[in-house]
Amino acid sequence: MKMWREAKALHSDPVEAWASIIEDADKAKSFKQARGRGGFVRSSWQEVNELIAASNVYTIKNYGPDRVAGFSPIPAMSMVSYASGARYLSLIGGTCLSFYDWYCDLPPASPQTWGEQTDVPESADWYNSSYIIAWGSNVPQTRTPDAHFFTEVRYKGTKTVAVTPDYAEIAKLCDLWLAPKQGTDAAMALAMGHVMLREFHLDNPSQYFTDYVRRYTDMPMLVMLEERDGYYAAGRMLRAADLVDALGQENNPEWKTVAFNTNGEMVAPNGSIGFRWGEKGKWNLEQRDGKTGEETELQLSLLGSQDEIAEVGFPYFGGDGTEHFNKVELENILLHKLPVKRLQLADGSTALVTTVYDLTLANYGLERGLNDVNCATSYDDVKAYTPAWAEQITGVSRSQIIRIAREFADNADKTHGRSMIIVGAGLNHWYHLDMNYRGLINMLIFCGCIGQSGGGWAHYVGQEKLRPQTGWQPLAFALDWQRPARHMNSTSYFYNHSSQWRYETVTAEELLSPMADKSRYTGHLIDFNVRAERMGWLPSAPQLGTNPLTIAREAEKAGMNPVDYTVKSLKDGSIRFAAEQPENGKNHPRNLFIWRSNLLGSSGKGHEFMLKYLLGTEHGIQGKDLGQQGGVKPEEVDWQDNGLEGKLDLVVTLDFRLSSTCLYSDIILPTATWYEKDDMNTSDMHPFIHPLSAAVDPAWEAKSDWEIYKAIAKKFSEVCVGHLGKETDIVTLPIQHDSAAELAQPLDVKDWKKGECDLIPGKTAPHIMVVERDYPATYERFTSIGPLMEKIGNGGKGIAWNTQSEMDLLRKLNYTKAEGPAKGQPMLNTAIDAAEMILTLAPETNGQVAVKAWAALSEFTGRDHTHLALNKEDEKIRFRDIQAQPRKIISSPTWSGLEDEHVSYNAGYTNVHELIPWRTLSGRQQLYQDHQWMRDFGESLLVYRPPIDTRSVKEVMGQKSNGNPEKALNFLTPHQKWGIHSTYSDNLLMLTLGRGGPVVWLSEADAKDLGIADNDWIEVFNSNGALTARAVVSQRVPAGMTMMYHAQERIVNLPGSEITQQRGGIHNSVTRITPKPTHMIGGYAHLAYGFNYYGTVGSNRDEFVVVRKMKNIDWLDGEGNDQVQESVK
Structure with a gap:
């Protein structure tokens, strides 16, 4: 703040003042190195808003809007507060970071199975x-x-x-x-x-089970077999396009799955993803032939009608893993006997096929009278997946x-x-x-x-269900003014920009199936992420290695339109994806907003890497990077021997308490608590929509999130004049789930960069979108509902409807702008105005919209679903209604359960009872994942894979001994009893109940081996970092594992670490992200990107740590350890 005030005295333009600080390497380094050491001073709203706006304008002008990012999780808990920051970022072209996948609360198995x-x-x-x-x-x-x-x-x-x-x-x-x-x-x-x-x-088939799997799963669908050396391997699902006449299917035949019916005839049954796009009326789960419309019963198994019996290989991983987990060593390719039929294909060749049902039974090791030596005849056989094996x-x-x-x-x-x-x-x-x-x-x-x-x-994880989602999205991501917004999946973002990839110890080779061609999967894990980005599977941020605001101008000079120019430049290499050069000084994030989150105190996996590479401050990393250890270097990413430190120029956090994140921030903005603001709240645990009401004004000078971002938007609109005007932004958009584009590459994977296909936006690469931004109008747009709600309408999950009548209602409810660039548009001056926008546009809270939404879905399915909402058509829930009493939401086609007096909400209910397909390749519950990467990584069918070896213990064990015994233990971080994440956990009552600071739970056996008694100070460390805590020795914990309950702050009662010589660390100090390539797949029906829907996840439970009793307890209270002490002198 001292530097800012000095710069302002020298420069009347705040953007130039900011430039004078951040372009001076010594000045920038001086304040970045001080992060995390206290030393905060008071400021005013006017002063900090100007500083924030100047930093944002400078960054956008010089590097691009996608270098400004924001992180906030779980919008359902306070959806207007989330929307306030996301709306500001989306209007200026900034990047909204995901949370559900980053928290590892996203279960990829759900998109994989149900879409x-x-x-x-x-x-x-x-x-x-x-x-x-x-x-x-x-x-x-x-x-x-x-x-x-x-x-x-x-x-x-x-x-x-x-x-x-x-x-x-x-x-x-x-x-x-x-x-x-x-x-x-x-x-x-x-x-x-x-x-x-x-x-x-x-043995004793249940008629109910048999009928269920026949109708509602992919089990009857046919899978082609690929010939290998002496055996076959399960390949991709057979499609109508593979057959001579495409089974009469002219629309998307390559996306229509095929089965035999019980008469032995081949059919493309209704409901597969090919029926969803490009035609109407057959995307349903009626048991009908997609060509004739006649009723048909599908055949589950080929056993008894097979042409021959084939030996098919299945990958087995149960003999892999570390010494910490039990193994059962069998052949790594298990051969099973399956009934198959031979078909004539359209290209003149023949192919063997079997059903998913037959593959599943073989995979589970069930002997069916085929004399299969790798199948079990008894539960006592120690063969793959028997009870004795387990x-x-x-x-x-x-x-x-x-x-x-x-x-x-x-x-x-x-x-x-x-x-x-x-x-x-x-x-x-x-x-x-x-x-x-x-x-x-x-x-x-x-x-x-x-x-x-x-x-x-x-x-159940967190509070993930934002029920009025389709009413909220236009507000949150400014889709009423411009489309699309920039979204980024946080796991890939932090893996890249906190340079955790530089320390990767896991290789793709050790993850692959023993049946895969390993030559196709070379390189580092970050290479797979980069390939996924350029093929349009995953988002990227920053997106391109150049300022996206300059591309349209360069295209105009070249006499080309911006999309064609970008395609040409990507192909000739004059423009590259930013992720290919993450440390060249231009391609990293520079401004980060954090609100409604304790990113560095709760969810920041790889905490110490974030401190070093994003914040540029003290850290506790103990390991060596790939350059020092001679590990696998990337093929797609430029390597620099010294990773770039202190990438973030400005970190702004909104909070109502001083959290660990606040401690490391440059600016803390005091925000309102639950009872000091107007907002809304929904949950997956009940079907009601709740209000948050401002019972009292925010304490002291605090403001609600809506008012904070509104003020920043206003200052930004003033400061940007002379620097940014009406600008053309080029946005890359990954291939989206629930859009026709999800039918991208149907049969195999081709990479345009390797010359395997052409670069086709939205097919083999991301969509390249042109977005017009009016930067001086940012505030006017923030505080009004834009015209796109009338021009384009609204929708969600692949269906859309007209919103003209809802916009007319909002003009009456919220009044309209009298002048300026948003003249005549409904106003969004207050948080209640924003809530009314959500409630009016969402089918869950507006019965008229619900009927329109069900009617839109009915066009796809050919079945009338409007009866599910007709009795609520006249119901319109207003904010004052829910303040009087929480209201039950209305059934909506964007969810798969019903809000009904006769049935509790249950997922999948409308799929089963209304015959609405699941949004998967087959339209059914997808047990078989036939994407090329899923097959080559050995996960087309369910397998057991032991925890991975993160290799984070060996290089530190015994290296900095304090004389006490050391032991490697599995490190788990379950959710605690004494707080909700980190909130509440640091008040005196909870600290008293929870021993007054961080604790780690140990088994009695491990504690005895280590000479640790209950309540001793212990140190937990590995190559990623170190933490200190008290030991809780308990007989309820099994030997071999340790538990540190999630989100214990690093700001209370924490002595210094003997390993790092710094204050003790946090539960994420010993973690580091390792992404999984199969979570990077996109453009493939249900395996396609959506914000918080599918993508890499921040897993952390495979991690091991070294535990030992501490010898010297140093509270680091001496001179030089506290910046406040220094500044007082």
Whole structure:
């Protein structure tokens, strides 16, 4: 602030004042190095708003708007507050960073199976269940308000089973507790699935289960087999386009899956993704032939009608892994015998095909009379995925596995699907999280539980469900003024820009299937991310290696339109993707806004890397980068020996308390708490929409998020004059899920950069979009609803509708702008105005819109769905209505459950009962993932993959000994009881209950080995960093693992680390991101990008740490450790 005031005294233009600081390397370094050391001074709103605006204008003018970014999570908890910052960023062309994938709360298995980000039952539906497994979800601790449903349903006789590695609170509420070794859940799920398939699909088939999987899954669909050296491998799904007459399909035949019916005829049944786009009326789950419209029953298995029996290879990973996890060593390619048919293809060749059902039974190791030596004839056979095999991997007895699987399935058979699995982050935070989740989802599908009241997949993490989503999106991302917004998936963003990729120890080669051609998958993990960006699969930010505001001007000079010019420049290399040169000084983020989040205190995986490379301040990294250790260097990314430090020029955080993030920020803006602002709130746990109301004014000079960003927008509009005017911005947009573009590359993967195909925007590369921005009008646009809501309309998840009448209503509710660039448009002056925009535009809160939305979907399906909302057509929920009483939302086609007096909300309900397809390749629940990358990484079908080796312990073990014993333990970070993330955890009451500062839980056995007594100070460290905490020694923790409850701040009661000689660190100090290539897939039906829908995730539970007792407790209270002390002198 001192430098700013001095610069302002010398420069009347605030942008020039900012430039004089940030272009002076010594000045920039001086304040960046001071981050995290206190030294804050008071300022005024006028002063900080001008500084922020000047920094934003400078960055946009010199580097591009995509170098300005913002992070805020979970809009459902306060959707107007989220929208305030996102709207400002979107209007100026900044980047909105995702959160659901970054938090690793996104379960990729949900998009993979259903084409849906996440949709789950409300907690009241637990009461309709008659068998519940709580698997890795600690309901009484992390879902306390809903836990009563869990206990009450037991009075009805519902059996409850807990599955957790430690004796968690949920175990006390259950009839049985299973304790598998942490990270091995997929193995137990596979064994349970083995029992279910054996007993309820083969030996004594359930008519309900058979009919369910035939109608609602991809199990009848045909898969082509590829010839290998002495065996076959499962390839991609057969498509209508593969056959001589394309089965009469002229529209998208390459995207229509094929099956045999029970008469032995081949059909392209209704409902696959090819029917969704380009034609109307056949995208439904009626059992009809897509050509003739006649009813047809699909054939599940080829056994009995096969032309021959073929040996098909399946990858096996159960013999891999580290010494910390049990293995069962078998051949890494297991050959199974399958019934197949031989077909004549359109190109004149022949192909062998089998069904997904037959592949699934073989994959689960079920002998079907084919003398398959790798299949089991008994549960006691130690062969892949039997209960005896799982017993060796998980430590859970085979008898318990058999019993629970049998009971769960028997209940589902008798009740038609009222068996439920409640699951949470405990399973989802592992690197191979999708294997864990697909294991559970497969069990539910085998038993016909998805879409049935009282049954299904109940995944709860955070407060993820923003119910009036389609009304909120235009507000949040300024889609009323310009489209598209810039979105970025945070995991890839922070992996790149905090230089965590420079320390990568995991290679693609060790992740690949033993059946894959490894020559096609060379390089570093960041190479796969870059390839995904340039093929249009993932977003990028910054997007291009040049200021996107300059491209249109260069195109005009060349006599070309901006899109053609960009394509030409990408092809000839004169413009590159920014991710290919992340450390050249131009291609990194420069301004970061953080609001409604404690990014550096809660979710910042790779915390120490962020401190070094993003913030340029003290850090505790202990490991060596790839250059120093001689690791695999990238092929697509330019390497520099010295990574760029201190990339962020300005960090602005909005908060109502001084968090760890605030401590490392340049500017802290005091914001309103829940009872000091007007906002709205929804949850996945109940179907109501709640208000937040300003019961009192914000304390002292604090303001609501809406008012803060509105003021910044106003100052920005003033400061930008003379620097930015009406500008043409070039935006790259990844191929979007729920758009016709998701039908991009149907058969295999081709990369234009390698010369395998041409660069076609929206097909083999991102869309290249031209967006006109009016920077001096930013404030006027922020405070009004733009004209695109009338010109284009609104929609979501692939359907759209007209919003003229809603805009007319908003003009009456909010009044209109009397003058200026937004003259005549409805106003958004207050947070309540913004709330009214959401409520008026969303089908969930406006019955008239709900009927329009259902009618729009009906055009796709050819079935009338408007009856689901007609009785609510006249209902319009206003903000004052929900202030008087929370209101139940209206059923909407953008969700898969119903808000109804007769049924609790349950995901998949409309798919099963209204025959609306899932938004997947087959239109059904997708067990088989046939994308080339999924097959080559060995995950087309469910497999068990042990936790990965992060290699973060070996190089530090014993290197800085303090004389005490050291031991490597698995490091888990479950959610705590004494706070909601980091909020509440640092008040005196909670600190008193929780030992007054950070704690780490250890088993009695490990504590004994290490000479640690309860409440001793311990140090936890690895190559990523170090932390200090008190030990909680407990018999409820199994040996081999340690738990540090998530989001314990680094600002209270924290001594210095003996390893780093700095103040102790935080739970994320010992973590580092490792992205998974299969989460980078895009442009492929359900495997296509959407903001917070699909993308790389920030997993962290595979991490190991070294634990030891501390010898010297140093509180670092001497001179030089506290900037405030220094400044006082």
